[in-house]
Amino acid sequence: MPTYKHEIQADRCKGCGLCVDVCPKNVLEISGEVNTKGYFPVYQARPEDCISCAICCIMCPDVAITLSEIKAEAEAKA
Amino acid sequence: MGKTFQKPEALTDVHTHYCPGCTHGVIHRLVGEVIDELGIRGRTVGIAPVGCAVLAYNYFSCDFQEAAHGRAPAMATGIKRVRPDLMVFTYQGDGDLASIGMGEIIHAANRGEKFTAIFVNNAVYGMTGGQMAPTTMPGQRTTTSPLGRNTEETGMPIRVAELLSSLATEGYITRQTVIKPKFINRTKKALKKAFTYQMEGRCFSLVEVVSTCPTNWGMTPLDAIKWTEETLLPYFPLGDFKTPEEAEAVSANA
Amino acid sequence: MAKVLMKGNEAIGEAAIRAGCLNYFAYPITPQSEVAEYLARRMPEVNGVFLQGESEVAVGYMLFGAAGAGERVFTTSSSPGVSLMSEAISYIAGAQCPAVFVNIIRGGPGLGGILPSQGDYFQSVKGGGHGDYRMLVMAPASVQEAVEMVMTAFPLAEKYRNPVMILGDGLIGQMMEPVEFPEHLRSEPSKKDDWATNGMDTRKSATRNLVKSLYLDPEALNNHNLLLKSKYDRMKQEEVRYESYNAEGEYQALIVSYGTMSRVCRTAIDHLKEEGIEVGMIRPQTVFPFPEKAIHEAASKENCRVVLSIEMSMGQMVEDVERAVMGKRPVKWYGKCGGEVPTPEEIIEVVKEHL
Numbered sequence: 001m002p003t004y005k006h007e008i009q010a011d012r013c014k015g016c017g018l019c020v021d022v023c024p025k026n027v028l029e030i031s032g033e034v035n036t037k038g039y040f041p042v043y044q045a046r047p048e049d050c051i052s053c054a055i056c057c058i059m060c061p062d063v064a065i066t067l068s069e070i071k072a073e074a075e076a077k078a
Numbered sequence: 079m080g081k082t083f084q085k086p087e088a089l090t091d092v093h094t095h096y097c098p099g100c101t102h103g104v105i106h107r108l109v110g111e112v113i114d115e116l117g118i119r120g121r122t123v124g125i126a127p128v129g130c131a132v133l134a135y136n137y138f139s140c141d142f143q144e145a146a147h148g149r150a151p152a153m154a155t156g157i158k159r160v161r162p163d164l165m166v167f168t169y170q171g172d173g174d175l176a177s178i179g180m181g182e183i184i185h186a187a188n189r190g191e192k193f194t195a196i197f198v199n200n201a202v203y204g205m206t207g208g209q210m211a212p213t214t215m216p217g218q219r220t221t222t223s224p225l226g227r228n229t230e231e232t233g234m235p236i237r238v239a240e241l242l243s244s245l246a247t248e249g250y251i252t253r254q255t256v257i258k259p260k261f262i263n264r265t266k267k268a269l270k271k272a273f274t275y276q277m278e279g280r281c282f283s284l285v286e287v288v289s290t291c292p293t294n295w296g297m298t299p300l301d302a303i304k305w306t307e308e309t310l311l312p313y314f315p316l317g318d319f320k321t322p323e324e325a326e327a328v329s330a331n332a
Numbered sequence: 333m334a335k336v337l338m339k340g341n342e343a344i345g346e347a348a349i350r351a352g353c354l355n356y357f358a359y360p361i362t363p364q365s366e367v368a369e370y371l372a373r374r375m376p377e378v379n380g381v382f383l384q385g386e387s388e389v390a391v392g393y394m395l396f397g398a399a400g401a402g403e404r405v406f407t408t409s410s411s412p413g414v415s416l417m418s419e420a421i422s423y424i425a426g427a428q429c430p431a432v433f434v435n436i437i438r439g440g441p442g443l444g445g446i447l448p449s450q451g452d453y454f455q456s457v458k459g460g461g462h463g464d465y466r467m468l469v470m471a472p473a474s475v476q477e478a479v480e481m482v483m484t485a486f487p488l489a490e491k492y493r494n495p496v497m498i499l500g501d502g503l504i505g506q507m508m509e510p511v512e513f514p515e516h517l518r519s520e521p522s523k524k525d526d527w528a529t530n531g532m533d534t535r536k537s538a539t540r541n542l543v544k545s546l547y548l549d550p551e552a553l554n555n556h557n558l559l560l561k562s563k564y565d566r567m568k569q570e571e572v573r574y575e576s577y578n579a580e581g582e583y584q585a586l587i588v589s590y591g592t593m594s595r596v597c598r599t600a601i602d603h604l605k606e607e608g609i610e611v612g613m614i615r616p617q618t619v620f621p622f623p624e625k626a627i628h629e630a631a632s633k634e635n636c637r638v639v640l641s642i643e644m645s646m647g648q649m650v651e652d653v654e655r656a657v658m659g660k661r662p663v664k665w666y667g668k669c670g671g672e673v674p675t676p677e678e679i680i681e682v683v684k685e686h687l
Binding site for chain 2: 355357381383385386387389390391392393394395396397398399400401403405419420423427529530531532533534540541542543544545546
């Protein structure tokens with residue numbers, strides 16, 4: 001069963017909070033550290049609850065969140 | 079269980095200038111995804127408006143032209159007439175399309191020009207700082223309706239999708255929104271349908287997308303989503319107002 | 333090449349096709365609607381594009397879109413219509429696209445009248461739209477010359493990547509004269525892959541093209557304007573064209589006149605010659621770039637005592653004539669507008685008055 005790497009490009013995020021609101025597992029929160037543009041980006045507060053459903057990616061107006069597949073063999077080697 | 083999700087190729091890496099929570103960005107991404115999935119980037123020409131999306135050309139990696147305020151449908155007409163093989167889409171706001179450009183969009187739709195018009199309705203002039211737009215709601219405060227829009231003096235908000243679907247010429251006219259994931263997915267289907275009609279050389283297509291403007295509405299992004307749901311959507315109902323198949327059904331029965 | 337008797341408006345339409353331009357967008361307006369009527373029949377015969385837009389505003393931007401996509405394109409209109417297109421003309425110049433406009437001038441201002449006039453000189457020569465752009469403007473004095481100017485306008489627009497204007501008047505559009513369409517004036521469209529939005533696949537390129545005129549950074553916009561200005565300076569070097577009449581020898585007065593007005597002046601000059609009064613004339617064929625040097629030299633001749641700018645307007649080109657003469661001789665204007673065309677007799681009187 002492939003697993004997915006959830007990535008948030010902190011400097012693309014403007015801290016609008018829309019993804020936090022729509023995440024079905026309440027994984028995301030606005031962080032305390034400011035990014036290069038002066039926004040407080042979102043981060044995975046509870047990554048273990050993430051089910052890689054991509055709803056946050058779909059809601060994000062800035063394409064700041066991506067999900068990429070981690071190949072099973074790579075995982076086996078690690 | 080789970081999915082991959084990547085930035086579409088048709089979008090550049092440039093960070094957008096849009097305000098936090100502004101759903102222009104979502105619409106841009108959907109257009110980018112549709113262009114990728116239909117494999118048409120190499121023959122697509124986008125036309126940017128004058129408005130918040132004036133810099134849209136920085137965010138797309140296909141050929142782009144920049145129109146004068148309200149004139150994108152005329153420029154799209156010019157391109158499609160001389161190069162019908164090119165895929166053309168216009169991207170306009172409500173001031174651009176429904177105010178200064180109303181003549182152009184009505185006549186482009188009425189001639190059945192085979193391009194795809196993307197109309198972002200956020201009930202206000204964004205770039206110029208929040209003035210009243212043709213789609214501003216009754217009583218809605220803007221910088222040029224500070225006491226709330228007075229419909230006695232300025233009339234009622236214009237429902238563009240319904241207006242254009244009253245034209246006899248065949249076309250695909252739909253209104254969608256991007257304020258929640260389920261709506262976003264529907265908007266993507268509508269956009270794909272519109273671009274597919276264009277690929278088939280079938281008809282004019284316009285996708286109106288009810289969108290948010292947190293900054294000029296003076297709300298947080300989440301409140302703006304709520305206000306859209308409670309105030310805009312009841313007045314601007316969603317759905318397909320016109321499809322070419324429908325026209326066929328009607329003529330078949332005539 | 334056999335000559336054909338043709339109405340000016342129709343000849344202008346045919347000239348574009350013969351030049352190699354098969355895309356025409358327009359809106360009806362007297363006195364030049366016959367161009368659209370002619371091309372509505374003719375363009376389909378040559379697989380060209382004919383489209384009547386919903387307004388001259390829209391037509392201006394149909395031109396801009398099509399030109400931006402790398403195709404040759406032109407339109408014709410008249411005074412009020414050209415006013416509506418002037419925003420688009422400014423955009424086309426700002427975005428550096430080639431496009432050809434024909435103005436068959438009618439009386440103004442406002443609704444004015446429908447008879448010939450030269451009241452749009454400022455509008456075309458001094459830029460009717462916003463910003464520091466200029467247009468190469470040619471003024472035909474006959475239907476044949478209108479044909480040739482239209483045909484040469486396309487390669488010139490492409491050479492400078494700038495709008496080119498043919499400044500006719502109601503007479504040029506409405507009268508019939510024998511014309512031919514010189515084969516050597518047909519031209520192949522220039523290569524536009526380095527800037528036009530003609531589709532990345534079309535030009536087998538991975539980089540996209542962008543046609544725009546927005547430069548939010550002031551330094552970038554200033555540099556952009558310097559680039560545009562260098563084109564206009566080059567026009568002044570390479571594109572000035574004028575004709576002189578009875579101006580080789582000495583003369584007591586110099587007339588400067590263009591378009592059909594200059595033909596009336598010729599008749600007056602011939603009559604004055606019979607009375608022993610020598611009058612020379614410089615006829616600008618390009619009104620931008622303006623033939624300043626030629627007019628300055630012609631005005632500076634020994635016996636020349638006065639320069640007369642004779643126009644079907646309340647005096648617009650006269651300002652450029654004054655600039656060219658630089659005070660060497662007194663410069664006077666004479667003219668009528670509203671559709672009234674000064675007669676040779678009137679011009680003879682005016683010349684005598686000033687001698």
